[in-house]
Amino acid sequence: MKHLLSISDLNAMQAISILDTASELARISDGQVKKLPTLRGRTIVNLFAEDSTRTRISFEAAAKRLSADVINFSAKGSSLSKGESLKDTAQTLQAMGADAVVIRHSASGAAQRLADLEWMSGSVINAGDGTHEHPSQALLDAYTIRKHLGKGSRDLQGVRVAIVGDILHSRVARSNVLLLTLLGAQVVLVAPPTLLPVGVESWPVTISYDFDAVIAQVDVVMMLRVQQERMSDLFFPNSREYSRYFGLNSERMSKMSAQAIVMHPGPMIRGLEISADVADSARSVIVEQVSNGVNVRMAILYVLLAGGPLEMVTN
C-alpha cells in the first residue's frame, strides 16, 4: 500500500492491522517513550490548502513522534492561495524530496489527482478532500469505537452507529460509512432529506429522518458539524429548527442506552448540532478522539512509509 486516498483502498485485514498498530503505539506512548526513531531521515509535508488546525497538528505530532522531518505548507501565504496549480506545487514538493504528502484540499479527488498523475513519487495521504473522504478521521473514529465497545474483538461486528447531520457535504460521513461497515458495524444515517445525497440508497446503511426513533437503538451517536451557510442554501429553515430535530441535547441524550457514547469529529458548533453539556458529558469521547488521532496517524505513517511498496506482513 503506497497511498491512503480513500477507505476503499483498504480491505478489512488492512484496516484492522492499522488499528492494531495504533493500539500498540498507544501502549508505547502511554509509557515513558515519547519518540520512536522509525522514520528518522524521512520528510513529510503537510500540504494544507484549506484551514484545518486540528488535523494538521495531529499529523504533525504523529510524524514527529516517529522522528520524521515535517514541513508545513499551508494555504495562507503559500503559492496555493496565489493561484498556483496543484501540479506545480506537487512538483515543488517532489524537488524538495518529500517522502509523503499529507494533503487537505477543498476539491474532491485532489489527493487522488496528486497520486495518479505522478507529479511526485512519494506517498499521498488524504487528510480530507472536499466533500469526498477523510480516511484518517474514520480510522481514528473506528479505533475509538473499538476501544469502548469492541469487547476485545478486533473488528466492530454488531456495533450500531448513528451518523447524524449534514451527510451530503461530509467527507467524515463518507469515510465512516465505508470503514465502519467494512468492520462489521451497522450504520444508520440520520439527517433531513435535504442533507442526504441523491444516490444514498446504494450505500450499505439504513436511513432515518427521525433522530428520536433511532437514538435509543444505537451504541454510538456520531454528530457532524453543520455549517451555518447551509441555511442560506435552503437546506433547512433556520438553526433553531435544525437543533430541534437533529441536535443532540441532554434530553435526547438521556434516551441513549447505558454504554452508548457520543462522538464528534470537530470542530463543534455548540448549541447547533450539539449542546455544551452533552459535549462535556461523561458519554462524550470527543477529547479522546483527538488523542487517539495521533496514534492512528502514527500507524498510518508507519504502514505507508516504513517499508517498501509491499503488502503489510503480519507475523
Place this chain on the structure above:
Amino acid sequence: MTTSHYILKNASILGGAKSDLYIADGIIKEIAPNIIHEGATVFDINGSIALPGLVDLHTHVREPGREDSETVLSASKAGAKGGFTALSAMANTSPVADTAGVVEQVFRLGQEAGYLNVFPVGAVTQALEGKQLSEIGAMADSVARVRVFSDDGFCVSDPLVMRRALEYIKKFDGVIAQHAQEPRLTVGAQMNEGEVSAKLGLKGWPAIAEEAIIARDVLLADHVKSRLHICHVTTAGGVEIIRWAKARGIQVTAEVTPHHLLLTDDLAASYDPIFKVNPPLRTQKDVMALREALADGTIDIVATDHAPHSSESKDCEWQEAAFGMIGLETALSIVHKTMVQTKLMDWQLVADRLAIAPAKIGRYDAHTKGLTVGAPAHVTVINPEKSWIVDRDLVLSKSRNTPYHGIELPGVVTHTFFNGAATLIDSSVVSKVVN
C-alpha cells in the same frame, strides 16, 4: 474551372452496392460502374463506404479569443480528418458572436482555410447574458447568413427571453439551439447526480435540470409555432419529452453527442477531468435510451460539441477543470462503434444523422442533397474494416483533450472531398486545398 477531378473507384454508396463516383467542377458528375476520364485522379477505395460529407451542427472553434486552444484553421483540418465538410462555429467566443461583424469574420476565416464550410452560430442574447436579444436580424442578413442561434455554454433560462427569441427568428426561418440546463438546479454542479456523485462527493447535476428546460421550451415552441433545436440531449427523460413533442407535431429537433452515446458517469471515479463535460456523462440506462432515440429518429442528429481546452485547464483538480472534450476526429468512429456495430443503424441512417439532417436543420442548402448526381461534391469515405488507436499527441486539433486516448476505435476515414476538392487523402489532411 477545375484543375483536379477525381474518380472514386469501387465505392460502396451509403454502404450499399459498389459503384464509381466521378467528381469534377465541384459537383458529383456521375455515379456509375467503371467510369473512365482522361486526366482524372483515381482512388480505388476498394469497397470502402462513401457517405455525404459530414456536417457538424455544434463545434467550438475558439476563434476569436482562445486561439491557443483552437483556431478556425485547426478546427477545419481536424474536421477534414474526421470526414466533415461543414461545421457550425458556436457563438461563445471572445468577443461573443453576437454581432454581424464577428460572424462575418469567422465565416471568412473558414473560407480562407478552405477545408470545409464554417457556418457561424449567432448568440441569442448579447454577451450570452440571457437578457437582451443580440443583433439576430443583422447576423441573419450578413454574408454568413446565420440561421442557427444559440447561447450554448449557457441556457437561455428566462422563459420570456426564450419566447421572444423563438418568435423573432421566424422572420427568416431560423432555429434556436437551446443548451438545456436550469441554472438554479446546477449551481456549482460537477457531474451527473446519482450513485456515483454521492460516492465521489462531487456536486450533482440532476437530469431534471435538463429535462425541465426541454419540457418548457417544446411548449413555448408549440405556442409560438417556431423552430426549436435541443443541443446535446443526455437523459432518457429528455428523450421521452422530445418523443412526446414530436408526436404532437411540435417543430423540435434534437442532437446527441458521440460521447454521450458511449461514455458513462462512473468514469468520473478517476477524478480525471478529461471526463468532465457539460452536460455531464450520464448512466448506462441513459446511453441506451439515447442510442435507441437516435436510431428511431426521436433524436435527429449527432453533433460533436467539439470543445477544445488547453492542457492546463484539464491538468488539475476536477472541480477547477474546464468542461468539454474534443470530438471532430473521433465522431464517425464512435457512431460506428455505438450504432452500426450494434446493428441499431445502417450506413444510410448514418448519412442522414451526420450529414443530411444537420444540414437541413441549419438550412445549409449546399449540404442537403446527399450523394446525388449534380449535388455539390461533399463526400466522405470510411473504411469500416480497419480500426485505429486514438493518440492525443497526433490529433489535428490544437488541444488534446480527447477522452479516447489509447482506445481502439473501428472505422477509418480515408478520404474527404469538399466542394469537389480533396481535403483528406489516404487519411492525411492535404496541406493546401486545391480547387
Place this chain on the structure above:
Amino acid sequence: MSVALSAQDISRALMRISHEILERNHGSSNIVLLGIPTRGAHIAQRIAKNISEIEGREANVGTLDITMYRDDLRLRPPRSIMPTSIPASGIEGKDLILVDDVLFSGRTIRAALDALGEVGRPRTVQLAVLVDRGHRQLPIRADFVGKNIPTSQNQSVKVLVSEVDGIDEVLIEGGE
C-alpha cells in the same frame, strides 16, 4: 533443506542455557528475561519455565518488540507491531537477558538495545540465542548460545517452535 536441530536437541540446548544463565548471574533473583517477538518471545518463556522449576520461584519474563527501532525498515515490507510487555519488576538495575531465536547480522539486537534505552537502565544486558549462524555486521556477540551453525550467506536458517509452528525444529534451507 536439512534438519539442524530436532525437538530433543532444542529442549536440551534450552535447558543448558537456563543453567548457564543461573550460574553466570548467581541465581534468578535479579534477572529479567525479555524475548524478541515472535519466536524469541516463546523461547524466553521456555527458559523462564526451566529457571522457575530449577529455582522453585517464578522468573521475571516479558517481551520487547523492536520493530519501530529497526534501521532496515526501508528495505523490507512493514511488519505488524508486536506487543511489548515489561514484567512488573521493571528492568532498572536488573540483569537483563535478551532472548532471540537466531543471531545473524546483529541488527535486531542493536535495535533491541535502542528500544531498551527508552524503557530503563538495567545493570547488565546479556544475550541468549538458540542459534548463532555467523555473518555479523555489528560488534555484537551472544553470551549464551544453543548451537553454533556455520552457514553461507545465501542459506537461510528457520527456527520452528511448537507454539507458532506446531513443531520444534531448526531447518537450514538453500545455498548448496
